[in-house]
Amino acid sequence: MMTTPWTQLDAKTIRDWSSARGEPAWLVDQRATAWNAAAHTPVPPRTAEAWKYTNLEKIAAWNQLPMAASAETTPAATTDNAQVICTDLAGALREHPQLVLHYLSGENSARDFSAITGQPYGGARYLRQHDALWDRGLFIFVPRNVQVTTPIHAKTVAPRTAGAIFPRTIIVLESGASLTYIDELRSHENSATDFSCHAHCEIFVQDNAHIHYSQVQHWSSTAIHLGHQRITLARDARATVTNISLGGRTVKQITEVVHTAPGAESHLFGLNFGDAQQQIDHHTLQTHIAPNTTSNLLYKSALKDHARSIYTGLIHLSPVAQQCGAYQSNRNLLLSDDCSATAIPQLEIEANDVKCSHGATMGPVDADQLYYLTTRGLSKSQAEQMIVAGFFEDLITQLPAESLQEMVRAAVVHKLTGVLS
Amino acid sequence: MSNQTLESIGQDYDTQFGFHDPENYVFKSGRGLTRETVEAMSAMKKEPAWMLEFRLKALEIYHQKPMPRWGDSKMLDSIDFDNIHYYVRPSEREEKNWDDVPQDIRNTFDKLGIPEAERKFLAGVTAQYESEVVYHSISKDLEAQGVRFLSMDDGLRQFPEIVRQYLGTIIPPHDNKFAALNSAVWSGGSFVYVPKNTHVNIPLQAYFRINTENMGQFERTLIIADEGSSVHYVEGCTAPTYSSDSLHSAVVELIALAGAKIRYTTIQNWSKNVYNLVTKRAVAYRNARVEWVDGNLGSKLTMKYPAVYLMEPGAHGEILSIAFSGDDQHQDAGAKIVHAAPNTTSVVTSKSISKGTGRSSYRGLVRVEKGATGVKSSVVCDALLLNPESRTDTYPTMEIHDSTANIGHEASVSKVSDEQLYYLRSRGLSESQAMMMIINGFIEPFTRELPLEYAVELNRLIQLEMEGSVG
Numbered sequence: 001m002m003t004t005p006w007t008q009l010d011a012k013t014i015r016d017w018s019s020a021r022g023e024p025a026w027l028v029d030q031r032a033t034a035w036n037a038a039a040h041t042p043v044p045p046r047t048a049e050a051w052k053y054t055n056l057e058k059i060a061a062w063n064q065l066p067m068a069a070s071a072e073t074t075p076a077a078t079t080d081n082a083q084v085i086c087t088d089l090a091g092a093l094r095e096h097p098q099l100v101l102h103y104l105s106g107e108n109s110a111r112d113f114s115a116i117t118g119q120p121y122g123g124a125r126y127l128r129q130h131d132a133l134w135d136r137g138l139f140i141f142v143p144r145n146v147q148v149t150t151p152i153h154a155k156t157v158a159p160r161t162a163g164a165i166f167p168r169t170i171i172v173l174e175s176g177a178s179l180t181y182i183d184e185l186r187s188h189e190n191s192a193t194d195f196s197c198h199a200h201c202e203i204f205v206q207d208n209a210h211i212h213y214s215q216v217q218h219w220s221s222t223a224i225h226l227g228h229q230r231i232t233l234a235r236d237a238r239a240t241v242t243n244i245s246l247g248g249r250t251v252k253q254i255t256e257v258v259h260t261a262p263g264a265e266s267h268l269f270g271l272n273f274g275d276a277q278q279q280i281d282h283h284t285l286q287t288h289i290a291p292n293t294t295s296n297l298l299y300k301s302a303l304k305d306h307a308r309s310i311y312t313g314l315i316h317l318s319p320v321a322q323q324c325g326a327y328q329s330n331r332n333l334l335l336s337d338d339c340s341a342t343a344i345p346q347l348e349i350e351a352n353d354v355k356c357s358h359g360a361t362m363g364p365v366d367a368d369q370l371y372y373l374t375t376r377g378l379s380k381s382q383a384e385q386m387i388v389a390g391f392f393e394d395l396i397t398q399l400p401a402e403s404l405q406e407m408v409r410a411a412v413v414h415k416l417t418g419v420l421s
Numbered sequence: 422m423s424n425q426t427l428e429s430i431g432q433d434y435d436t437q438f439g440f441h442d443p444e445n446y447v448f449k450s451g452r453g454l455t456r457e458t459v460e461a462m463s464a465m466k467k468e469p470a471w472m473l474e475f476r477l478k479a480l481e482i483y484h485q486k487p488m489p490r491w492g493d494s495k496m497l498d499s500i501d502f503d504n505i506h507y508y509v510r511p512s513e514r515e516e517k518n519w520d521d522v523p524q525d526i527r528n529t530f531d532k533l534g535i536p537e538a539e540r541k542f543l544a545g546v547t548a549q550y551e552s553e554v555v556y557h558s559i560s561k562d563l564e565a566q567g568v569r570f571l572s573m574d575d576g577l578r579q580f581p582e583i584v585r586q587y588l589g590t591i592i593p594p595h596d597n598k599f600a601a602l603n604s605a606v607w608s609g610g611s612f613v614y615v616p617k618n619t620h621v622n623i624p625l626q627a628y629f630r631i632n633t634e635n636m637g638q639f640e641r642t643l644i645i646a647d648e649g650s651s652v653h654y655v656e657g658c659t660a661p662t663y664s665s666d667s668l669h670s671a672v673v674e675l676i677a678l679a680g681a682k683i684r685y686t687t688i689q690n691w692s693k694n695v696y697n698l699v700t701k702r703a704v705a706y707r708n709a710r711v712e713w714v715d716g717n718l719g720s721k722l723t724m725k726y727p728a729v730y731l732m733e734p735g736a737h738g739e740i741l742s743i744a745f746s747g748d749d750q751h752q753d754a755g756a757k758i759v760h761a762a763p764n765t766t767s768v769v770t771s772k773s774i775s776k777g778t779g780r781s782s783y784r785g786l787v788r789v790e791k792g793a794t795g796v797k798s799s800v801v802c803d804a805l806l807l808n809p810e811s812r813t814d815t816y817p818t819m820e821i822h823d824s825t826a827n828i829g830h831e832a833s834v835s836k837v838s839d840e841q842l843y844y845l846r847s848r849g850l851s852e853s854q855a856m857m858m859i860i861n862g863f864i865e866p867f868t869r870e871l872p873l874e875y876a877v878e879l880n881r882l883i884q885l886e887m888e889g890s891v892g
Contacts, residue, residue, distance in 0.1 A: 047490055303824075322809065334824030340791075347815040349834045352775075352806035356834040360819055363827040 005064045006164050011035045014132055030105060034131035041125040048122030053310040053342060054252045054281040061194040062224045068163025075138050075167055077154035084148055085141035089168060092139035103170050113256050114287050130166060130200045137168035142177040151180040151400050158187040158219060162194040169201040173209035180212040180400045187220035196224040205237040212240045214399055219247035227253045236263035242398045245272045245280050246411050256285035259293035270299030271395040274307030275415050284313035288321040297328045302388050303339035312344040319350045328358035333391055385416050439692055441632050441661035442525045448510040453503040459605055462508040466574055479594035479604030486598040492753050496722040500696055505637040505668055507606045509551035515572055522556050545570045547627040549640055552608040569614040570625050573641050576612025587643055591674035591702050599698045603639045603672040610640030615650040624653040624872060631660035637668040646681035653684045660692045667695045675703035677711050684712040691719035702728040708735035714870050715742040717752045718882055728757035731765035738767040743867045746779030747886050755784035760796040769800040772864050775811035782814040791822040802832040805863055
């Protein structure tokens with residue numbers, strides 16, 4: 001299991017591995033079934049809008065790695081709130097079998113994401129693969145009306161040896177609960193091993209519950225990252241979701257928020273800074289299937305060297321989604337001659353009493369701003385640094401922990417100047 | 422909005438444009454498309470061998486290419502290609518004198534007001550009926566200046582070298598399935614050449630009419646504006662209302678040489694049983710300017726994305742479009758701009774209105790190639806949804822490979838606000854008058870750019886579409 005490239009595993013090996021992990025029979029079956037289903041699901045076609053620009057299949061470090069030993073680098077998180085379940089997923093399966101069963105099997109397993117432009121989402125194969133192979137992760141359960149005041153800060157560190165990891169996170173907020181959660185993904189310093197992470201995060205926010213979720217990804221520059229996040233919002237539920245993408249060589253992150261009942265509200269933020277040969281590809285889905293729901297999205301990218309950013313996003317309002325508001329904005333700052341940016345912000349609106357808009361901009365640092373700052377005595381690079389810092393600042397302040405904000409600010413400066421401040 | 426336009430409420434497409442005339446045709450190909458159909462039509466047109474070869478190669482490409490899987494696949498799949506007449510020759514030849522046009526056909530265009538329009542405000546007119554141009558004229562002084570405005574078939578006969586040099590260079594047959602189809606069975610359309618530094622100040626007009634049921638019309642237009650010249654070309658389209666479908670699949674190629682200006686205005690008002698699948702593309706060289714003014718009112722499904730390739734510094738592209746989708750209609754329209762040279766600029770303005778179960782989609786591309794420095798592009802799309810069942814989509818793509826580009830895109834979707842309606846009604850307007858006024862205001866950036874007669878006609882058409890939609 002731990003020497004064969006993960007793509008070449010077979011259902012029997014996966015069964016044996018699952019049994020050896022002490023998993024219940026239903027899960028052993030589910031993994032094997034999912035693996036067989038994946039084998040029969042085609043790789044995303046080039047025509048699928050969400051997969052047009054990033055082809056993982058061609059990347060050896062995606063296909064050829066064995067699974068990393070699971071004892072290593074299991075995500076860790078703690079909470080001081082005794083009412084909250086905060087444990088690794090394997091442990092939760094033993095201690096709370098019924099609860100975990102509900103959120104991990106059947107219709108709550110890795111479901112297909114919403115269709116885009118009348119086509120299926122296209123990445124179903126990856127979801128099935130993840131169902132078969134998830135090997136670590138956390139289970140967070142906040143019971144009814146419990147407010148978690150101290151943020152839960154989960155940390156996943158990349159293995160020191162070459163390998164693929166498949167973390168799965170399940171977060172459940174019962175009605176009236178609230179939680180601030182930070183998902184930090186990082187590598188050991190100066191790590192240059194081949195590494196891939198295929199992460200999957202499902203967040204269930206029940207009536208009137210609030211989640212503030214942030215993912216801060218700063219893998220080493222050799223990492224390949226594929227992440228799926230789905231946030232399901234019930235009546236009057238609210239989510240603030242921030243994705244910070246700094247590391248990795250090829251990064252594909254899919255984020256979907258499903259507004260299932262009136263009053264649901266989401267705020268999605270993205271901060272990307274690409275340099276060297278990085279490709280950062282975000283796909284977002286704001287899915288509204290109930291009236292009186294609101295979503296608001298702002299993704300910003302700064303790019304230097306040969307970096308490439310791709311943003312594709314869809315706002316979909318179903319025919320019942322009347323009295324909704326949905327907004328989407330993507331801004332790209334181009335800092336070098338060789339970087340490139342692609343943006344495909346999309347709207348599919350099937351209700352009429354709505355307010356929807358999207359916007360996208362691309363351009364270099366504003367010459368007037370640069371000029372103004374240099375007349376005040378700043379060097380050109382100081383001025384540029386200040387402008388880029390300002391460009392990101394509104395997103396950085398969305399992060400719930402001061403230490404995290406400082407970390408991201410420092411990383412932005414480091415990328416700009418090439419030195420650690 | 423004048424009283425006159427208000428009074429015309431009550432008329433509809435069927436009586437205005439939806440009639441059809443008896444078929445006294447010289448030739449009508451059988452249903453379906455074979456190599457023999459293409460050979461027969463080429464022979465009938467007495468074309469040079471290279472053109473037949475071009476057609477047959479395109480036919481092969483057409484058969485090889487799969488149906489597009491994007492856009493409205495469901496509607497595309499419902500086209501019955503074997504049920505279509507690919508070539509219908511209504512008369513023996515093209516006439517220069519209106520009185521020589523066969524009586525039936527003349528009646529049709531008389532009802533549509535074509536010669537009348539010519540007398541009033543046009544420099545030249547082409548009228549195409551089914552597959553062939555039946556009438557064509559150009560004012561004497563333009564002809565004297567060397568302006569060539571011919572049917573494409575005549576263009577091929579009189580200027581075979583120019584046609585051979587340019588045809589299919591902007592939109593080659595393998596560009597897409599429908600461009601291949603058109604290249605195989607094209608017939609009619611316009612050939613326009615404007616000599617250096619010549620300005621055609623009043624518009625040239627082409628009018629396209631489908632009369633037969635299950636007809637396929639495949640006109641092909643090539644406009645070349647030589648250095649420093651300018652021209653405005655206007656086209657209009659209608660067809661009878663039949664219970665089964667027709668297909669219109671045109672290819673339009675525009676070439677604006679250095680410093681030239683081309684404006685191409687279309688008001689498409691096909692009946693709601695026509696599939697309108699059109700490829701339109703322009704290239705603009707140094708300091709040239711190309712403008713597509715594109716109105717989509719009719720058809721069952723329109724898929725049309727006028728494009729401008731800005732090939733040399735200083736070129737400017739502009740696409741201004743409106744779409745109106747009524748019940749069961751899908752207007753899938755948009756714009757493509759490719760900035761392939763430094764200091765090129767573009768503006769795209771798109772307005773759409775969806776009514777009843779109508780669906781309007783904007784699908785667009787802005788691409789900036791590497792090395793194309795100092796590019797500026799702005800895209801604005803606004804959609805208005807009138808009924809709860811109406812639908813709108815926006816699918817823009819921006820691919821930016823040069824960091825000095827300044828690119829902006831914005832889109833908004835809304836309904837007519839109750840506040841606006843309330844305000845106008847408090848000033849004494851009826852609800853439908855208020856609605857009409859708001860819609861006229863919404864599309865005003867478009868109508869402002871039309872020749873006056875067209876602007877009036879467009880307002881009237883929208884009014885007809887709007888009839889009974891409120892109160």
